[in-house]
Ligand SMILES: Nc1ncnc2c1ncn2[C@@H]1O[C@H](COP(=O)(O)OP(=O)(O)OP(=O)(O)O)[C@@H](O)[C@H]1O
Ligand SMILES: [Mg+2]
């Protein structure tokens with residue numbers, strides 16, 4: 001009987017159908033990948049010389065709470081732990097990262113691309129300050145131009161292989177944080193506050209912005225949290241010890257560290273020696289980052 005025999009024509013038809021099915025599945029997969037890419041129309045590509053594992057944004061509601069110091073200190077800690085770290089200074093109008101590390105110029109250019117500055121211990125930095133002839137020159141660009149510079153710091157810098165790129169954001173919820181959240185693949189943000197400023201509206205806004213853009217808030221760092229008595233080592237919480245706790249409970253954002261107000265931190269960051277920061281100071285902050 002014909003049905004019992006192997007029919008070469010039938011076999012071929014089955015093979016053909018199976019192949020067609022496999023191809024259709026592959027097409028579907030490719031279409032899905034394409035769709036994911038299209039879901040964020042603002043995303044910008046980096047260059048072939050950049051491979052970054054994690055992008056972390058450091059934000060604050062108000063200026064002057066120590067955001068740049070925390071960014072720099074965290075980079076130092078991660079670098080000491082053996083990770084490859086870069087800092088993108090997105091505070092275009094108030095850049096302060098290069099000064100903390102005592103560097104003044106980028107390494108150079110590779111055709112159209114910028115090679116970041118390398119600090120003494122090998123942390124890679126990009127900042128408008130590293131591109132200016134005179135560090136003092138005020139930056140007067142506005143809105144879209146500033147956002148454009150931040151995008152270039154992502155797309156046109158030879159970052160190489162990095163475990164972490166830390167993005168030091170200007171304070172508040174303006175164009176730059178929005179651009180960074182929209183255009184860069186930010187894995188999570190760290191918020192920096194001081195005990196006097198947490199209750200302000202701006203930090204809540206920053207938090208809601210991150211929430212809306214579905215970027216996880218990894219934790220909040222309270223800077224200037226206490227002073228330590230030089231005689232007995234007792235911690236004195238000048239502004240009260242538990243001001244953050246209620247907010248943390250309400251929002252579910254973890255308090256990852258409370259850092260002291262310490263003249264040594266100011267001294268090191270203001271004289272370009274942030275890489276000599278006391279060992280372990282930022283370890284609790286580093287611990288909340290994705291591995
Ligand atoms: N824990 C600390 N103890 C003592 N001084 C500190 C501490 N953290 C930061 N500072 C000092 O406070 C000043 C402001 O810090 P920093 O520049 O890091 O703040 P910022 O939030 O980045 O400010 P901006 O809004 O201007 O970007 C600097 O002089 C810095 O050295
Ligand atoms: Mg700053």
Ligand SMILES: [Zn+2]
Pocket residue numbers: 229230231232233234
């Ligand atoms: Zn004491």
